[in-house]
Amino acid sequence: MATQEKYPNRWIQLVLGIVCMATIANCQYGWTLFVAPIEDKYHWARTAIQLSFTIFLFFETWLVPLEGWGVDKFGPRPVIIFGAILSTIGWILCSKASNLGF
Structure with missing residues (x-):
């Protein structure tokens, strides 16, 4: 099956991917808008708050090769579903955090 037939909406997928990345x-x-309110509410040091953001950026960027391997091996749908599940779990856990160490 030709690539053109297999992925007829590839340009739409590209645009949606760009929209998601912009989001x-x-x-x-x-x-940075949230750092001061978090510091005021929990009295955590700014460096500690920024460390959590640094950890997020590290995992967001350095896991991309693993994500690409997963897409090649399993296809995009399972990888996206797995990522959505992990993101949901992360958001739920973060909403319950009362200290930086959990």
């Missing part, structure tokens, strides 16, 4: 990038750029 997460806005969260990254907006992070």
Whole structure:
């Protein structure tokens, strides 16, 4: 089966991918707006708060080769579903955090 027939919506997928990346990038750029309120509420050091963001950036970027391998081996759908599940778990855990160490 030709690539053209296999993925007829590849341009739509590209545009949606860019929209998704822009969405997460806005969260990254907006992070600095949340540092002061977090510091005020929990009295955590700014360096400790920023460390959590640094860890997020590290895993977001350095796991991309593993994600690419997963897409090659299993296809995009299971990788996206697995990522969505992990993201959901992460958001839930972060919403329950009362200290930096959990």
